[in-house]
Amino acid sequence: MLRIAVPNKGSLSGPAGEMLHEAGYQQRRESKELRIVDPVNEVEFFYLRPRDIAIYVASGRLDVGITGRDLLIDSGADAEEILPLGFARSTFRFAAKPGTANGVEDLKGRTVATSYEGIVAGHLADSGVDASVVHLDGAVETAIELGVAEVIADVVETGTSLRNAGLEVFGEPIMKSEAIVIRRTGADGEEPKVQQFLRRLQGVLVARTYVMMDYDCRVEQLEKAVALTPGLESPTVSPLHNEGWVAVRAMVPAKEAQRIMDDLYAIGARAILTTAIHACRL
Numbered sequence: 001m002l003r004i005a006v007p008n009k010g011s012l013s014g015p016a017g018e019m020l021h022e023a024g025y026q027q028r029r030e031s032k033e034l035r036i037v038d039p040v041n042e043v044e045f046f047y048l049r050p051r052d053i054a055i056y057v058a059s060g061r062l063d064v065g066i067t068g069r070d071l072l073i074d075s076g077a078d079a080e081e082i083l084p085l086g087f088a089r090s091t092f093r094f095a096a097k098p099g100t101a102n103g104v105e106d107l108k109g110r111t112v113a114t115s116y117e118g119i120v121a122g123h124l125a126d127s128g129v130d131a132s133v134v135h136l137d138g139a140v141e142t143a144i145e146l147g148v149a150e151v152i153a154d155v156v157e158t159g160t161s162l163r164n165a166g167l168e169v170f171g172e173p174i175m176k177s178e179a180i181v182i183r184r185t186g187a188d189g190e191e192p193k194v195q196q197f198l199r200r201l202q203g204v205l206v207a208r209t210y211v212m213m214d215y216d217c218r219v220e221q222l223e224k225a226v227a228l229t230p231g232l233e234s235p236t237v238s239p240l241h242n243e244g245w246v247a248v249r250a251m252v253p254a255k256e257a258q259r260i261m262d263d264l265y266a267i268g269a270r271a272i273l274t275t276a277i278h279a280c281r282l
């Protein structure tokens, strides 16, 4: 049985559960459940604090886990990223009252408040800057107003929390994060159960990013049409009953579907349809 760690709370929890559900796995029915078995798929899910997931996976007791890249790095645990999942995207940045600092080099002798002590201490050390780090559990933006620190380092997505606190980011982003799948560093990457789990999640990612496009076009226009819709491998081309026409089928990125439909129409393609992909194995 594959043992998988899933975030039980916070920004990662909802989207992780949705993705696992879309991948065909049974998920917990209520948020108090800490562990469920999905006997059909032979997996067991452990709902754990997002911050703790890298530690469990590094211990080898759980095979894989879903967490944030920033949380993995912050933990310092012996685990590695094996698949980015495209949700809970954020950047990790320094922020302060306008005019306080322009870059990490200005932090010498100052105090930085953060919930991500591991990332911040590592970044300061890499930059050769000697500053103090104060650990806070959350709502870090308030630390400056209340005089606990002059600078914070925190997750930024829309920037609303910073604006509301009258703060501005400064310096280069410390890191970019998103939800990821992790496993213990050096664990057997070919393990069939792990590979199957990753293929299912990759299938969800593809189904979310691509649509299926079908259209008819004249044989003379086929090369131009195929250049617009190269598909992942190569498009399927089938003869139509009407001589001189073919039907083409290819996956295209969902974001580009409307532009591609316009371009296909312009070269004479007709009956252009797009349909959603519900599941996929590449």
Ligand SMILES: Nc1ncnc2c1ncn2[C@@H]1O[C@H](COP(=O)(O)OP(=O)(O)OP(=O)(O)O)[C@@H](O)[C@H]1O
Pocket (backbone or CB within 6 Å): 009, 010, 011, 012, 050, 051, 067, 068, 069, 070, 071, 088, 089, 090, 138, 155, 156, 157, 158, 177, 178, 179
């Ligand atoms: N507003 C946000 N937008 C996108 N990702 C976020 C946001 N806030 C946190 N994250 C990401 O979620 C992960 C942190 O999850 P965690 O559950 O510890 O914190 P949280 O979502 O802030 O929840 P809480 O603060 O309620 O405990 C990190 O990977 C972080 O980058």
Ligand SMILES: O=P(O)(O)OC[C@H]1O[C@H](OP(=O)(O)OP(=O)(O)O)[C@H](O)[C@@H]1O
Pocket (backbone or CB within 6 Å): 137, 138, 139, 140, 141, 154, 155, 156, 157, 158, 159, 160, 161, 162
């Ligand atoms: O740039 P934004 O879109 O505003 O998002 C970033 C904010 O979201 C998270 O806070 P959360 O609500 O989880 O509270 P916390 O600070 O207590 O973790 C994070 O810690 C930032 O404060």
Ligand SMILES: [Mg+2]
Pocket (backbone or CB within 6 Å): 138
């Ligand atoms: Mg938070």
